Amino acid sequence: MKKIAYLTIDDAPSKDFRKKIDYLSLKNIPAIIFCEGGCIKKRPKEVIYAIRKGFIIGNHSYNHQHFSKIPLKECFEEIKKTNELIEEIYKKSKIKRPIKLFRFPYGDRGGKNKKKLEEYLKFLGYKQPRFEKINYFWYKFGRFHKHPDIFWTFNIKEYEIGKKKFGNQTIDSIYNLIDKSYRLKSSSRDIILIHDHHDTTKYFNSLINRLLKKGIKFKMPQLK
Numbered sequence: 454m455k456k457i458a459y460l461t462i463d464d465a466p467s468k469d470f471r472k473k474i475d476y477l478s479l480k481n482i483p484a485i486i487f488c489e490g491g492c493i494k495k496r497p498k499e500v501i502y503a504i505r506k507g508f509i510i511g512n513h514s515y516n517h518q519h520f521s522k523i524p525l526k527e528c529f530e531e532i533k534k535t536n537e538l539i540e541e542i543y544k545k546s547k548i549k550r551p552i553k554l555f556r557f558p559y560g561d562r563g564g565k566n567k568k569k570l571e572e573y574l575k576f577l578g579y580k581q582p583r584f585e586k587i588n589y590f591w592y593k594f595g596r597f598h599k600h601p602d603i604f605w606t607f608n609i610k611e612y613e614i615g616k617k618k619f620g621n622q623t624i625d626s627i628y629n630l631i632d633k634s635y636r637l638k639s640s641s642r643d644i645i646l647i648h649d650h651h652d653t654t655k656y657f658n659s660l661i662n663r664l665l666k667k668g669i670k671f672k673m674p675q676l677k
Contacts, residue, residue, distance in 0.1 A: 465649035490515030490535035511554035521564030583675035605646040
């Protein structure tokens with residue numbers, strides 16, 4: 454039996470975004486793509502292209518800041534500005550926005566402002582899709598499935614490749630992480646996180662292939 458996972462992509466759209474969309478389309482892999490407002494402003498046509506290819510666009514704030522380190526009012530503005538841009542992009546694509554999805558930059562849910570941010574996201578209509586059969590104890594205990602924002606269960610961490618502050622990881626060490634991870638060997642389904650960064654584009658296809666060779670089948674969660 455293949456392991457089911459849900460693919461999520463953060464920090465889009467980069468200038469290599471369309472290449473990644475085309476590759477995922479070729480492999481019939483669905484994904485939720487969390488876009489930064491500032492990047493949408495730079496490359497709106499690329500986001501429209503992804504929508505028309507059947508991908509779901511989520512809100513990843515405007516400037517990708519740590520929400521626990523900026524004032525609450527600024528947090529609201531980061532969410533609101535990007536929400537409005539995504540609304541506009543869906544209208545230009547002539548496709549109805551199917552659901553409002555949000556992911557905090559760095560998974561930073563706002564520290565002392567966490568509850569107010571949850572309330573604001575709900576007020577704007579953000580919610581979880583149905584990620585079925587994720588049964589990690591820590592995920593359920595932390596009520597990640599109940600939040601209006603979306604977390605992940607497995608981070609590929611390809612952004613660590615060649616970065617001194619992360620110990621100069623290599624593509625082989627990331628492959629090893631994928632191959633030996635207890636999570637990807639477990640019976641639980643996973644929400645997998647990869648990033649749309651220009652400097653790791655050359656690894657994107659091979660990392661997706663590594664997951665496929667491991668026996669992972671990607672699905673879209675139920676949106677309603």
